[in-house]
Amino acid sequence: MTRLEALTAIFDRLEHRVVVTNMGAVAAELQSLGHRQNFFYLQHAMGLASSIGLGIALSKPDLQVVVLDGDGSVLMNLGGLTTLARYRPRNLTHIVFDNESLLSVSTSRGDFPTATATGSDLRGIAAAAGITQTTAVSHIDAFTKAVDAALAANELSAIVAKVDAVGPPAYVTDLGLLENRFQFARYLRSR
Amino acid sequence: MSPVSTTNSRLIYDALKGCGVRLLSALPETWLVHLVRMADDDPDMILVRLAKEEEGVGISAGAHLAGVKSAMLMQNHGFLASINGVVSCAQLYRIPLLMLITYRGEFGERDPWQTEGGGVTEDLLRALKIPFSYLDRAEHVAARIAKAQTLALSSNKPVALLLCRDLMWEDA
Numbered sequence: 256m257t258r259l260e261a262l263t264a265i266f267d268r269l270e271h272r273v274v275v276t277n278m279g280a281v282a283a284e285l286q287s288l289g290h291r292q293n294f295f296y297l298q299h300a301m302g303l304a305s306s307i308g309l310g311i312a313l314s315k316p317d318l319q320v321v322v323l324d325g326d327g328s329v330l331m332n333l334g335g336l337t338t339l340a341r342y343r344p345r346n347l348t349h350i351v352f353d354n355e356s357l358l359s360v361s362t363s364r365g366d367f368p369t370a371t372a373t374g375s376d377l378r379g380i381a382a383a384a385g386i387t388q389t390t391a392v393s394h395i396d397a398f399t400k401a402v403d404a405a406l407a408a409n410e411l412s413a414i415v416a417k418v419d420a421v422g423p424p425a426y427v428t429d430l431g432l433l434e435n436r437f438q439f440a441r442y443l444r445s446r
Numbered sequence: 447m448s449p450v451s452t453t454n455s456r457l458i459y460d461a462l463k464g465c466g467v468r469l470l471s472a473l474p475e476t477w478l479v480h481l482v483r484m485a486d487d488d489p490d491m492i493l494v495r496l497a498k499e500e501e502g503v504g505i506s507a508g509a510h511l512a513g514v515k516s517a518m519l520m521q522n523h524g525f526l527a528s529i530n531g532v533v534s535c536a537q538l539y540r541i542p543l544l545m546l547i548t549y550r551g552e553f554g555e556r557d558p559w560q561t562e563g564g565g566v567t568e569d570l571l572r573a574l575k576i577p578f579s580y581l582d583r584a585e586h587v588a589a590r591i592a593k594a595q596t597l598a599l600s601s602n603k604p605v606a607l608l609l610c611r612d613l614m615w616e617d618a
Contacts (some may be wrong), residue, residue: 338496
């Protein structure tokens with residue numbers, strides 16, 4: 256499964272949900288499918304996408320928040336998983352695309368493997384952090400099913416999706432960071 | 447009985463409430479214990495207890511984007527631990543942060559382990575061009591907190607208040 260296939264499969268589910276992504280491939284590929292004003296791409300500060308998602312989820316309990324994250328970012332803020340678990344917002348789904356590498360700095364497959372390449376298990380870590388609903392998937396049908404179940408569950412959930420270490424041709428898009436930020440805030444505050 | 451001032455902690459807490467702060471992120475340290483308990487006892491306050499202070503930058507960013515006023519309670523060493531978040535989230539994305547930072551390691555500090563961070567706190571704030579002021583006397587607590595928040599919101603940038611020994615510690 257590629258990340259792009261996975262994003263394509265769930266793109267329609269994201270239409271009316273608040274989406275926060277980490278930097279790099281997730282941000283570029285989601286934009287390649289179509290930007291929406293309810294999508295926010297955190298193009299740096301690795302690890303904080305889930306913290307931003309938590310801040311939104313606690314501030315706007317009636318909105319459903321989906322955080323699209325990556326293994327490299329999550330590994331930089333493992334403590335954040337314990338904070339998510341502690342407050343257990345029902346309106347937050349944390350999807351982690353695990354390509355077992357820091358892809359955007361790699362020149363070819365496998366250049367800079369993360370610890371998930373050598374056995375660290377992010378689903379297990381999330382579960383041990385106290386997130387009660389966790390799933391690990393590696394095929395597109397299972398992924399789509401897991402996302403639908405998580406969105407229907409009304410519980411904090413984490414989905415770790417193993418994806419191929421392939422990314423978009425370019426990471427910089429024509430959407431300005433601040434344009435995205437102010438548009439997104441306007442969207443959230445109108446809800 | 448802890449020598450941390452309950453009276454002045456209450457002043458700070460009430461000032462934050464008076465500014466419309468509805469979410470507080472915190473990682474407790476000795477000087478913050480009363481403030482964290484006050485937030486915990488307040489049903490109208492969303493208290494987020496952190497594993498590491500940098501998370502608080504993201505949580506405050508999310509709250510701000512959603513239109514909720516927030517503040518961060520941390521020690522200066524926690525500020526040191528959150529600097530990439532401050533730069534690459536709050537400053538990059540023009541997010542106002544109201545950071546209340548306990549100023550350990552200044553004159554009067556008895557704990558050897560606090561002294562190194564105390565010596566670099568102000569220089570780091572200046573290097574990051576974060577406007578800051580001191581909370582060291584009860585008389586100006588409410589006004590300085592209100593003005594710090596006003597500047598954070600009008601500039602869309604982080605602003606810091608250093609909580610000093612003379613205010614926080616009863617036998618300073």
